[in-house]
Amino acid sequence: MAGVHGGSRYEEYLNPSGTIAGRVDGEEYSGQWKITGNQICFSYAVKQAVWDCGTVTLRNDRIIFEDGETATLKKKAQ
Numbered sequence: 001m002a003g004v005h006g007g008s009r010y011e012e013y014l015n016p017s018g019t020i021a022g023r024v025d026g027e028e029y030s031g032q033w034k035i036t037g038n039q040i041c042f043s044y045a046v047k048q049a050v051w052d053c054g055t056v057t058l059r060n061d062r063i064i065f066e067d068g069e070t071a072t073l074k075k076k077a078q
Contacts, residue, residue, distance in 0.1 A: 001063055003071035011074070020044075 002011045005024075012022040020031035020042070031044040034051075041053035057064040063071045 001071040002074050003063075003069065005069065012071075 001014070002009070004010070008024050010022060010024040012020055014020055014033050018032055018034055020029075020033055022029045022031070029044065031042060032049060033043075034041050036051075036053060039053040039055050041051040043049040043051050054066045056066070058073075061073045063073060065071075
């Protein structure tokens with residue numbers, strides 16, 4: 001997915017293994033993701049997972065987070 005958060009443009013790939021490979025402002029980062037009930041959860045903590053969970057709505061190729069932010073679904077380049 002790709003979007004803007006805190007004024008910075010990011011691209012983030014949610015791998016089937018539950019890992020995240022991302023890039024913001026030219027810097028790479030990683031994390032974890034999971035589905036819990038009807039929520040998607042993300043963790044970017046290095047030593048101990050701190051999960052941030054929320055409900056999302058899918059509308060075509062758009063992800064709409066409960067706080068109103070949006071992202072576009074993208075497929076990882078092969």
